[in-house]
Amino acid sequence: MGRNSDAKQRIIDSAAELFHSRSYANVGVQEICEKANVKKGSFYHFFPSKRDLTLAVIDHIWLYYNREGPVAKAFGKDVPPLKRIERFFLGSCEFQAQLQKEKGKVCGCHFGNLASEISSQDEVIRKKLDEIFSAQADVIENTLVEAVAVGDLREIDTKAAANAILAFMQGIILMAKTRNDARLMRKMAKAGIDMIYQSG
Amino acid sequence: MGRNSDAKQRIIDSAAELFHSRSYANVGVQEICEKANVKKGSFYHFFPSKRDLTLAVIDHIWLYYNREGPVAKAFGKDVPPLKRIERFFLGSCEFQAQLQKEKGKVCGCHFGNLASEISSQDEVIRKKLDEIFSAQADVIENTLVEAVAVGDLREIDTKAAANAILAFMQGIILMAKTRNDARLMRKMAKAGIDMIYQSG
DNA sequence: GTTGACTTTGACCAACCAGTCAACTATAGT
DNA sequence: ACTATAGTTGACTGGTTGGTCAAAGTCAAC
Numbered sequence: 294m295g296r297n298s299d300a301k302q303r304i305i306d307s308a309a310e311l312f313h314s315r316s317y318a319n320v321g322v323q324e325i326c327e328k329a330n331v332k333k334g335s336f337y338h339f340f341p342s343k344r345d346l347t348l349a350v351i352d353h354i355w356l357y358y359n360r361e362g363p364v365a366k367a368f369g370k371d372v373p374p375l376k377r378i379e380r381f382f383l384g385s386c387e388f389q390a391q392l393q394k395e396k397g398k399v400c401g402c403h404f405g406n407l408a409s410e411i412s413s414q415d416e417v418i419r420k421k422l423d424e425i426f427s428a429q430a431d432v433i434e435n436t437l438v439e440a441v442a443v444g445d446l447r448e449i450d451t452k453a454a455a456n457a458i459l460a461f462m463q464g465i466i467l468m469a470k471t472r473n474d475a476r477l478m479r480k481m482a483k484a485g486i487d488m489i490y491q492s493g
Numbered sequence: 494m495g496r497n498s499d500a501k502q503r504i505i506d507s508a509a510e511l512f513h514s515r516s517y518a519n520v521g522v523q524e525i526c527e528k529a530n531v532k533k534g535s536f537y538h539f540f541p542s543k544r545d546l547t548l549a550v551i552d553h554i555w556l557y558y559n560r561e562g563p564v565a566k567a568f569g570k571d572v573p574p575l576k577r578i579e580r581f582f583l584g585s586c587e588f589q590a591q592l593q594k595e596k597g598k599v600c601g602c603h604f605g606n607l608a609s610e611i612s613s614q615d616e617v618i619r620k621k622l623d624e625i626f627s628a629q630a631d632v633i634e635n636t637l638v639e640a641v642a643v644g645d646l647r648e649i650d651t652k653a654a655a656n657a658i659l660a661f662m663q664g665i666i667l668m669a670k671t672r673n674d675a676r677l678m679r680k681m682a683k684a685g686i687d688m689i690y691q692s693g
Numbered sequence: 694g695t696t697g698a699c700t701t702t703g704a705c706c707a708a709c710c711a712g713t714c715a716a717c718t719a720t721a722g723t
Numbered sequence: 724a725c726t727a728t729a730g731t732t733g734a735c736t737g738g739t740t741g742g743t744c745a746a747a748g749t750c751a752a753c
Contacts, residue, residue, distance in 0.1 A: 294722070295720060295727075295730065296728085296729055296731090297721085298730060298731090315614055316610050318517075318519060321710065322712080332732055332733070333732095334713085334732055335730070335731055337713075338731075341712095342711080342712080398613055399613075401609065406609055408670070409605065409606055409610065410609065411516075412671050413599075413601070414515055414516065414519055422671050423672050426671055426672065450680075453680045453681060456668065456680070457681040457684040459664075459668065460661065460664035460665040460667070460681050461657070461685075465657070465660040467605060467608060467660070468626065468659065470608070470613065472627075480656070481653060485657050491691060495749080495751070496748085497700085497751090500700075500701085522740080523741090531701085533702095533741090534701065534702055534704095534743085535700070537742065539700095541742095542741080542742080543741065
């Protein structure tokens with residue numbers, strides 16, 4: 294029925310990249326359209342508002358994270374549980390370092406950036422990001438539970454620890470972004486990983 | 494010479510509060526002026542630009558942090574070094590919980606919020622925040638060095654550990670903000686503190 | 694009491710913002 | 724080939740943005 298196009302996806306991809314390298318408020322609908330090679334009228338044909346676009350962007354990135362991105366890459370069961378968490382950190386360091394090379398600056402976490410900027414203003418977006426962080430924490434917790442079962446980790450409050458590990462991840466990314474130095478992130482990550490092993 | 498007023502300080506205070514509870518881009522000069530009970534012309538008499546105001550806001554908050562705020566409160570030498578770090582975390586949890594009560598939402602860290610939003614767009618502000626984080630890490634590192642000297646902590650890379658601890662702090666604040674739950678922050682903080690003691 | 698530095702005011706600007714809309718076009722299913 | 728449906732276009736809106744300015748007002752120092 295009717296014609297079809299990939300304009301919607303182009304808009305999502307463009308917005309994702311622009312939001313990531315700058316911020317939500319500093320990127321206008323106009324600019325997103327230009328990058329996506331789409332007229333503003335088309336934008337509002339696909340999305341009722343900038344907020345709805347943002348929701349779609351978040352969904353899309355989260356899907357990528359799980360299918361082929363950092364989560365998929367790190368948490369494969371081909372290595373022991375704690376090694377997966379280590380891989381999660383190291384992979385993220387790699388990702389930020391890569392972006393620093395390409396764009397000349399550390400861009401931070403897609404989710405963390407949006408969370409910091411918007412979650413105090415838009416409850417719908419906040420909840421979506423809340424869910425994603427919860428899901429991410431669940432993945433980590435399951436890994437910790439496995440580590441306890443295998444005997445690589447003493448019995449701890451895995452839920453709190455998983456949340457703390459995720460927080461640490463967000464923290465080192467934010468610090469790397471502010472210092473504009475991805476190498477520092479690696480050092481902090483290693484210090485954190487050491488601590489996890491230490492408490493094992 | 495000429496008349497004097499506290500308008501400049503009123504502007505700084507208003508901006509600090511508005512930026513904290515929303516965001517840099519979402520708060521206009523207009524709104525800041527209204528809150529400060531000042532006309533826009535006066536604003537631009539005191540500050541050449543919104544950015545310069547922001548720089549002044551950051552300076553002012555950082556001064557507060559060190560004179561009577563969280564840094565001053567936590568790092569007094571009346572308790573052993575590791576206890577000071579514990580107090581730093583617990584105090585920050587308290588602060589976020591207080592704000593959640595007052596404003597109905599977890600507002601996050603003054604510096605962390607600005608860092609996440611602006612450091613990828615404005616190099617001057619980024620550098621200022623970079624310096625503040627460095628200074629904060631230095632305070633923590635000195636405390637860790639002291640802990641090692643006293644024998645409360647085994648010999649580690651104190652610089653990396655200090656940065657990691659600061660990152661963890663920023664991370665748990667960001668998570669608390671996104672989940673809009675200051676209690677969760679307390680749980681994560683305790684999990685983190687446990688780990689620090691564990692590695693001691 | 695006059696001077697001169699400092700503060701206040703309100704009107705003003707161009708640029709940009711998110712969002713609207715009616716007309717137009719291309720196409721997939723019939 | 725027809726038609727319903729989906730995609731495209733560009734002109735438009737009302738409101739807001741950061742920032743400017745000339746003029747008026749106020750006070751401390753001399």
